[in-house]
Amino acid sequence: MASPRIESHAFPRSWDELIGHERIRAAVSTAIGKRRLGGSLLFVGPPGVGKTSAALLLAQTVLCRRNSSSDMNPCGQCPDCAQVRAATHPDLIQVAKPTDRTLIPLEALIGPVEARLQQGFCHDVHLRPMQGERKVAILHDADFLNEEGANCLLKTLEEPPSDAVIILIGTSEQRQLPTIRSRCQTMRFNSPVGAEGRELLRGHLERLTEEGQTPRTFSDETLDEAIELAAGDMQVATRLASGQSGEIRGKLLAQLDTPVPDPVIVARCINDHLNEISKKEAPLRRAALRDLCSIAVQHYRSKLRLAARQGQFDNDCAQRLDRTLRVFREIDRSANLSTLIDCYAADLTLATTGDRGAIG
Template identity: 80%
Template sequence: MAKSSSPPPPAFPATWDQLVGHDWIQTALKIAIGKGRLGGSLLFVGSPGVGKTATAMLVAQTVLCRKNKSSDLNPCGTCPDCVQVRAGTHPDLIQVSKPADRTLIPLEALIGPVDARLQEGFCHDVHLRPMQGARKVAILHDADFLNEEGANCLLKTLEEPPSNALIILIGTSEQKQLPTIRSRCQTMRFVSPTGDDGRTLLRQHLARYNEAIDDPPNYSDETLSDALELSAGDMQVATRLASGQSGELRGKLLAQLAAPVPDPVVVARCINEHLDSVSKKEAPLRRAAMRDLCAIAVQHYRGVLRSTALQGNFDEATRNRLDRTLRVFREIDRSANMNTLVDCYATDLTLATTGDRGGIG
């Protein structure tokens, strides 16, 4: 079984009642399971932390639980099968994800190492007979990080999945998947919860974020709503914003973003001071802090565009700055050098250019 690059299991809901939001997805899955039509390949897309992985694990519990019928969409959550699924140790549950130190899912995780091609890996394991129950569930996390070669390795498996297997791919957007992948999967789009559901989900994320603190802070509804709006539904970013990590940055940055011509030196200094305050050496923490910055900038520029549109105008400079900010997310995912990225971003904001350099950025 391909376990080498599986993520450590976070706290997943034990039953469907504990999943926040996504009622229509639960209904669709219940109908499909009840009619015996849940099979083949599914593609879950939505913002980070919105509940895609939690839903995939609940689907795995539903399918693999041998105490309650799958058609009831009511896994017991306590039997050995459910416990093993939640722990990520069930022999009929396959999980593969992008290693933290890699920019893409390695080919060997899909089809095995060079000396054992198609004898190991995700595509091999999904065709093995179930060991405990009647079905297998294979979850490919981080589907955004498949290169073309890796995606092509999946195609035959997705075209002709085993009748006793369910394959779930998890990504953030359909646009980040190759057309050949999208065409072979049933896509389920996860919308970030708003209102009470959004605040409830964010509180769950914050509880895990602060689990090592003896006396965790109490977050007001206003703080949570503000973080959700700034993060555009990205729960990982919202968690850091609500925790106060980016509070000072917001004021300094917005002052420059609102200027007709941002000062590149001031913008770069503001960003670098924030990144250094989070961590001077740990790249993952610095990339996360940069994502927070981009979330703030995206919401600012979207607000400006909405305001000018209501007045019947179009602000091309703001549009370009928004496009440039969105491009930064992709560069972060590609592990671009942070110093170079900050300098280029600050300069491009001043010039109001999208930063499109022939596919490099």
């Protein structure tokens, strides 16, 4: 399976440009300085906060042959640095979930049936470096490993080659199997807040401009509100701040604020927004649903905090919050959107978590 293409603008050119993760940088620098960087690492944190950027910067740091890795200053100009940025370096292995699949396919990890253990991530990690002394293997989308796929990785993660650094990237530790977590050193990426959060979000918004959007100026208040609504998910915050979900917010919150939301109005509100974003492209529609659920999550969290300050507990609100959080998992599992929206709207009315056993 071909490595995912990572465009050069998608990650910083130096560690100084990695926003809000001094602690991570210090930990990596210390490990390199003590010659203890190796084995298996697990990078976890909300989407868009810089996990992939840090992983690729680490790859560039390790593979750069002009500057020592202990300097934490890859030159960015040598052939190795250029190949890392172009995702073509032979000693940089990358595997990600295909956009048309719900899980990382087994063949990406251990090769197709006719060539088991002769191809794939686990096989390539054990090959000798082709250009330098080390190699870096990055497994994106680690949240989307099923049990069989995770089991294929266990021996590689537990006994990685001495010349390899393996990095798994996911959104949270809880979404990784215990057997994976126990074999990795976890590095937690928190979503930057305040000035750093705004700087990171502005960077995401500038890339939207590069992709053909109309340039806009965003106030600090707009950026802070988007980050709060997105609960630190910078990908969602980018869409919220750019106005892709702004118009529908008032209509949705008006229903969520009623004692018994009308399921027909809630479903229509959501469907109208999804159709406005795209009528056919499933990834865009799923992203739009995530945005609306982020708004709902923050709404219910605010209500629960207010009730707690008054010494009360709003059970219906807690149930509706739990149901909204469940939608994110159902989106990740590629649930049918029409059915999902109808069930969600009905469950909000009933103030139920929507727990249907193994489904959801």
